[in-house]
Amino acid sequence: MFQFAPLPAIETMADDSYCDVLAVVAQCDEPLTYTNKAGKEVTKRVMHLADKSGKSIEATVFGSGATDDRLQAHADVVLAIKGAKVGSWNTKSLTLWGDTHFEPNPDTAEAHDLMGWWRHTGCSMQRAHISVSGGGGGASRDSPRILFSDIEERAMGMNGTPEYFSVNCFITHIRTDQRTLWYIACPNCKKKVQGASEDMLDGHCEKCNAPTTGTRRWIFTGQCNDPSGSRYVSFFDDTAVRLLGGRTADEMAPTKESDSSRFDAHFLKHSFQRVVMKCQVKSDTYNDEQRIKVSCQNFEPLNPVAEGRRLLAEIASMGA
Ligand SMILES: [Zn+2]
Structure with missing residues (x-):
């Protein structure tokens, strides 16, 4: 019936x-x-x-x-x-x-x-x-608040176009033994400088078609956890510098060589931040395998008052 x-x-x-x-x-x-x-x-x-x-x-x-x-x-x-x-x-x-x-x-x-x-x-x-009537409890329409488990459950980012979401999570661990933590970028266009190395930042930018002296830009993944589980999230230079307390890759690169335990300690010190993070999720194909990549677009430290209000609005909308 x-x-x-x-x-x-x-x-x-x-x-x-x-x-x-x-x-x-x-x-x-x-x-x-x-x-x-x-x-x-x-x-x-x-x-x-x-x-x-x-x-x-x-x-x-x-x-x-x-x-x-x-x-x-x-x-x-x-x-x-x-x-x-x-x-x-x-x-x-x-x-x-x-x-x-x-x-x-x-x-x-x-x-x-x-x-x-x-x-x-x-x-x-x-x-x-x-x-959504009443604005959905303050969730921004272009980046709904989700749990990490929703990415799989809703097959987010799988239809070829990137999707955006926000999540309340801990950034728990940034591995410092990753193959690369930064790349050497053209200061003008941010593309990788060809021919540059750690010893010699000078090289050629193909996009600008000019010789240039590169600067290091962070690019690494961090493990992020929310109540539904954990997820590796990519951080690019803008968000990574903020995550690491304002330290740029150029500033920190010498420490990795000379005193790697101090370098690691700095990353550890900035782990376990509780944040509300805006992310992009999209799929790409790597070795014929489709993978889902999540990258951090922006983050703010969790504001308990704003978060409390958001939850109250969500609870209120459940009874509507
Ligand atoms: Zn360039």
Whole structure:
């Protein structure tokens, strides 16, 4: 037995609640298969659903439903969904897990009526995407607050375009035995200087097509932990200098040679910072293997008052 909710009603539903939906598949991506952190292959498929309200909502199908042949782009499919999970992922969205029941083109008067509307009016209509009411507890729309485990669960960064998020975490460990902690950069364009070495920073910049004297720029990964687990995050020069208390790679490079324990101690001293970090996540291919790379765009020390307010707003929105 379905109890369909019109799409605009979802706008005010609390995250993690469930609803039944009868809607047209207005847009449908190809299924995407990826390997999650547990080494398991997962398939997901993103759709946009629309109904007569003129609103649309993103719905993601996980599991075997994602490869259901009856879900096709431009195929004019009406879906009856039982128990889709409501969430606010950037905007309000629905998730259909592997055990969520959905029925393409159910033979009911309501479904035929909806398809009739879609063919005559709906398909050419300008649709408004359902948004998070009340601003989602202060989460910035372009970088939603997540846990590290969400990266795998939501297959973030896998569709070719970088995605952004923020996370409340500890930067726990920066390995100083990494092959490189910095590179020698053109001061003008920041590209790697060709022919430069630790003994001789002079070389040639291919981009500027000119001889130049390079400066060292930090580039390293740090282990970051949040309650869901840990993640290696890349830090580039701007964030790395701040992370290391204002010390540049040029300043610290001689210490690594002359007194490596002092060098290591400086990194250790700046570990275990609790921060709210804005990150970019994207995939790249290395030796035919697809990898997810997370890099730090910016970070701020955790502000307990602001964080407390954010949590209160989130709790309040759960009861809405
Ligand atoms: Zn250059």
